Amino acid sequence: MTISARELVSHWAHQEAERTAVLLPNESVSYASLHKSIAERAAILKQLGIRPGAQVALSFPNSIEFIIWLFAIFESDLVACPLDPKLSSPEVQQLLDRGEIDCLAGVAPGTMTHWHQLDSLPDASGHLWCRSTDVQTCKTVTGAVLRQFTSGSTGQAKHILRTDKQLTEDYSHFCTHLDLHKTERFLGVAPFYHAFGALGLLASLSLGATIIPMPRFFPGELLAAACLYQPTMLLASPPIIELLGRCLLGENEDKAFANLRYCICSTGRLSDSASNAFTTRYHVPVSVLYGSSETLSATIDLDPGFESNRVGKPFPGVEFRIFDDVGGILKAGDIGRIGLQSPAACTQYAQSDKALVCIDDFILLGDRGYSDQSGNLYVLGRDDQINIGGYKVDRTEIEIAIRENLPVSYVAVLPYHRAGQPALRAVVEADPEEVTVAMITRTCKDHLANYKVPARIEIYPRLPRDENGKVLVAKLDSDEVGSTSKEQNV
Amino acid sequence: MSTNNIRARCLAILGSFLVNPGELEKVNQGASLLDFSSLDSLSMVNLVVQLEIEFAVRLDADELDTVLATLDSLTDYLEKNSGGQA
Numbered sequence: 001m002t003i004s005a006r007e008l009v010s011h012w013a014h015q016e017a018e019r020t021a022v023l024l025p026n027e028s029v030s031y032a033s034l035h036k037s038i039a040e041r042a043a044i045l046k047q048l049g050i051r052p053g054a055q056v057a058l059s060f061p062n063s064i065e066f067i068i069w070l071f072a073i074f075e076s077d078l079v080a081c082p083l084d085p086k087l088s089s090p091e092v093q094q095l096l097d098r099g100e101i102d103c104l105a106g107v108a109p110g111t112m113t114h115w116h117q118l119d120s121l122p123d124a125s126g127h128l129w130c131r132s133t134d135v136q137t138c139k140t141v142t143g144a145v146l147r148q149f150t151s152g153s154t155g156q157a158k159h160i161l162r163t164d165k166q167l168t169e170d171y172s173h174f175c176t177h178l179d180l181h182k183t184e185r186f187l188g189v190a191p192f193y194h195a196f197g198a199l200g201l202l203a204s205l206s207l208g209a210t211i212i213p214m215p216r217f218f219p220g221e222l223l224a225a226a227c228l229y230q231p232t233m234l235l236a237s238p239p240i241i242e243l244l245g246r247c248l249l250g251e252n253e254d255k256a257f258a259n260l261r262y263c264i265c266s267t268g269r270l271s272d273s274a275s276n277a278f279t280t281r282y283h284v285p286v287s288v289l290y291g292s293s294e295t296l297s298a299t300i301d302l303d304p305g306f307e308s309n310r311v312g313k314p315f316p317g318v319e320f321r322i323f324d325d326v327g328g329i330l331k332a333g334d335i336g337r338i339g340l341q342s343p344a345a346c347t348q349y350a351q352s353d354k355a356l357v358c359i360d361d362f363i364l365l366g367d368r369g370y371s372d373q374s375g376n377l378y379v380l381g382r383d384d385q386i387n388i389g390g391y392k393v394d395r396t397e398i399e400i401a402i403r404e405n406l407p408v409s410y411v412a413v414l415p416y417h418r419a420g421q422p423a424l425r426a427v428v429e430a431d432p433e434e435v436t437v438a439m440i441t442r443t444c445k446d447h448l449a450n451y452k453v454p455a456r457i458e459i460y461p462r463l464p465r466d467e468n469g470k471v472l473v474a475k476l477d478s479d480e481v482g483s484t485s486k487e488q489n490v
Numbered sequence: 491m492s493t494n495n496i497r498a499r500c501l502a503i504l505g506s507f508l509v510n511p512g513e514l515e516k517v518n519q520g521a522s523l524l525d526f527s528s529l530d531s532l533s534m535v536n537l538v539v540q541l542e543i544e545f546a547v548r549l550d551a552d553e554l555d556t557v558l559a560t561l562d563s564l565t566d567y568l569e570k571n572s573g574g575q576a
Contacts, residue, residue, distance in 0.1 A: 218535060219535075239535075247542065431506075461509060462533060469532060
């Protein structure tokens with residue numbers, strides 16, 4: 001039986017009222033109690049007179065407040081727009097302006113002083129702010145329950161209006177494929193505002209299971225929570241897996257994940273070393289999940305033995321194809337452009353000036369990879385080719401050569417102009433004491449044709465990353481990268 | 491382990507996180523560790539993990555605003571909580 005996203009909490013509040021929906025440090029919140037809070041909040045929203053279809057941004061860390069606001073917005077026929085609560089006020093303002101979002105639920109909106117507080121809720125609930133004193137002027141959208149934002153790691157964030165049906169498909173195929181039950185306990189550390197964290201939250205609620213929201217990530221706190229609550233499900237980004245694999249362990253914390261059925265990692269590339277360290281320490285394999293804001297969850301790797309590029313097989317109802325540069329379908333083993341088709345996928349971006357790239361209803365996300373004979377998908381990197389002196393250069397090939405031969409945590413090959421001509425620049429995250437420009441140059445010359453050797457190489461101990469650990473590629477052209485780099489014009 | 495030794499080891503770790511010119515110098519002169527753009531939220535977690543590993547001390551996340559206020563407060567905390575093991 002599939003329950004629609006908007007009705008998840010109300011369904012279990014009626015079916016099994018006393019089941020535990022949310023576990024907090026000092027409280028166990030039942031589905032009935034949670035629904036009561038949601039209904040009270042929804043009543044406030046309705047009383048304020050906000051029209052159906054109006055958008056309400058949510059700015060909360062993972063918390064019961066996030067859940068109450070999200071479902072109160074759903075029950076009021078409004079559209080929820082979850083934001084990263086760590087965004088600066090100017091960043092929030094930009095997202096709200098571009099999305100024509102006129103209401104914000106959260107703490108005081110910082111420098112957005114012209115916004116008007118609408119409610120008189122207790123402080124712990126956050127507050128509701130509106131761009132105007134007249135809520136009737138709020139812009140509305142139709143057919144959507146959620147507005148999500150892509151990471152913006154490769155440029156400006158794109159907006160996606162999500163239907164209830166797409167969300168429902170996402171958590172339904174996830175729960176079915178993994179054979180999840182109402183007895184699951186989800187450790188909610190992946191940010192709820194992001195598609196991956198939202199998947200965990202909605203999956204838990206769809207099952208009538210229990211979620212433990214973690215408002216922030218520090219390994220010690222997470223391990224303490226895991227020891228206490230003995231979760232069966234952990235959805236985590238690569239940096240979380242990596243840090244859990246090497247952090248200081250307290251007594252018995254190596255048993256923190258003794259009851260985990262699945263540790264699922266997504267939002268970026270997980271290294272062999274990070275996966276191996278986690279598994280060695282906690283005796284739990286890490287399963288990589290591949291997807292995107294556009295397609296939601298698409299594939300999951302449940303095969304034994306970790307392979308860093310393998311992202312597994314599609315969820316039920318999802319298909320992938322590998323395309324060549326002119327749209328032809330490639331066979332297993334051939335490297336090409338990855339296309340995904342899913343009933344959970346969006347059909348367009350919210351902004352009219354942005355278009356999904358598709359071939360035959362398969363969305364091209366800009367990744368390059370191949371499939372094997374077993375039907376597993378492998379993702380090699382971004383699908384970007386640069387024209388260098390008449391040669392078409394596959395950036396992924398250069399990145400793989402560097403990544404697989406040197407101890408780097410990240411590498412991006414980017415175009416730049418040298419004396420007016422296109423050239424290649426490698427931006428590398430590594431310990432400058434361990435990896436030098438000369439070593440990178442030598443590696444490239446040993447594995448690649450001369451014209452593929454980057455003309456400029458920059459090594460940084462740390463690159464700017466978002467909350468999920470994804471490198472903010474759009475910032476690699478700016479001064480925000482930091483200045484302790486080593487450069488050389490080869 | 492002496493205060494100077496702990497301080498030196500902290501500075502060595504901080505040096506790999508505070509990547510903009512002059513930041514480490516400012517920390518050494520008493521600036522707050524929480525005020526630098528190099529330390530985004532993920533870097534902060536990494537820093538905490540590095541310090542915990544180096545000194546075998548679990549830092550209380552609820553006390554980080556106090557502990558990381560300055561290099562002196564960090565050094566004091568580590569000296570008190572390492573039990574001589576640092």
